[in-house]
Amino acid sequence: MRVTKQNKTMKALLGGGLGFISGIAGVLGFYALGGDLEWDGGRAAAAVVGIVYLATGLFTLLGAALPRLGARLLNVSDVEELVDQRAMLVGSAVTAIAFGIMLLCLAGAGDDGFVRNDVAVGAIVLAFVVTAAVSLRQWRLYDELWRQLSWESSAFGMALILPVLVLWAAAVHLGYLASMDPLGVIAWLSAAILVGAVIATGRRGLLALK
Numbered sequence: 001m002r003v004t005k006q007n008k009t010m011k012a013l014l015g016g017g018l019g020f021i022s023g024i025a026g027v028l029g030f031y032a033l034g035g036d037l038e039w040d041g042g043r044a045a046a047a048v049v050g051i052v053y054l055a056t057g058l059f060t061l062l063g064a065a066l067p068r069l070g071a072r073l074l075n076v077s078d079v080e081e082l083v084d085q086r087a088m089l090v091g092s093a094v095t096a097i098a099f100g101i102m103l104l105c106l107a108g109a110g111d112d113g114f115v116r117n118d119v120a121v122g123a124i125v126l127a128f129v130v131t132a133a134v135s136l137r138q139w140r141l142y143d144e145l146w147r148q149l150s151w152e153s154s155a156f157g158m159a160l161i162l163p164v165l166v167l168w169a170a171a172v173h174l175g176y177l178a179s180m181d182p183l184g185v186i187a188w189l190s191a192a193i194l195v196g197a198v199i200a201t202g203r204r205g206l207l208a209l210k
Contacts, residue, residue, distance in 0.1 A: 026051040030104060033114060042183030047107040049187045052194070054100030061093035087141055091134040102127035103190060106183060149200050157196025161189055 030047050039047070064086045105123035108115035142150065165185070171177045 026055060030108075033108070038112070040181075042181035042185075042187060043107050043110075045187035046103050046183045046190075049191045049194075050100045050103030050107060052100070053096045053103060053190065056194075057093045057096030057098075057100060060089055060096065064089040064093060088138060088146070091138045091141075095131050095134045098127040098130040099190065103186070106186065110183075152200035152203070153193075153197040155196070156199045157193045160192040160195055164188060164192075 027048055030051065067083055067086075102120075102123040105115050105120040109117050109120035139147070139150075165188070168177070168180055168185075172180050
C-alpha cells in the first residue's frame with residue numbers, strides 16, 4: 001500500500017511539475033513573440049488562459065496517443081482505462097487546443113499586435129466549429145455519469161461567470177470603472193469554464209489520485 005501511495009504521489013508531482021514548467025515556458029515564449037507589445041491586463045490574461053488550455057490539450061492528446069506514457073502522466077488507473085477513454089480524451093484535447101489557439105490569437109491580435117486580425121477571426125470560427133462538432137459526437141459516447149458531469153460543469157461555470165460579469169458591468173455602468181476590457185471578459189469566461197469542470201469532477205471524486 002505504501003508503494004502505491006508513493007507511486008501516486010510521484011505521478012502527481014511529475015504531471016504537475018511538467019504542466020507547470022511547460023506553462024511558464026509557454027507564457028514567456030509567447031510574450032517574447034510580442035516583442036515591444038504592451039501586455040495589459042486583458043491581453044496578458046487571455047494569453048495565460050490560452051496557454052493553460054493549449055498545454056492541457058497537448059498533454060491529454062499526447063497521453064491518449066501514447067497510452068503507456070499517458071498512464072504515467074494522466075489521472076487514470078492504468079493503460080487499459082486510458083485506452084477505454086481514448087475517444088473522449090482525444091475529443092476533449094482537440095477542443096482545448098482549439099480554444100487555446102483562439103485565445104492566443106486574440107491576445108496577439110488587435111492594435112499593434114503581431115497576429116493578423118483575420119487570423120484571429122479564423123481561430124474563433126475554428127474553435128467554435130470544433131467545439132460544436134466534438135460536443136455532438138462526445139454526447140453519444142457519454143454514459144449517464146458523464147452526461148450529468150457535463151451539465152454540472154456548465155452550471156458551476158455559469159455560477160462563476162454570472163456574478164463577476166454582473167458586478168463588472170454594473171461598476172462600468174455606475175462610473176466606478178471606465179470600461180470593460182473585452183479580452184479580460186473572454187479570459188474570465190474561458191477560465192470559468194475550466195474551473196467549473198474541475199469543481200464538478202472534484203465533487204464526484206474523479207480527481208482523486210489513481
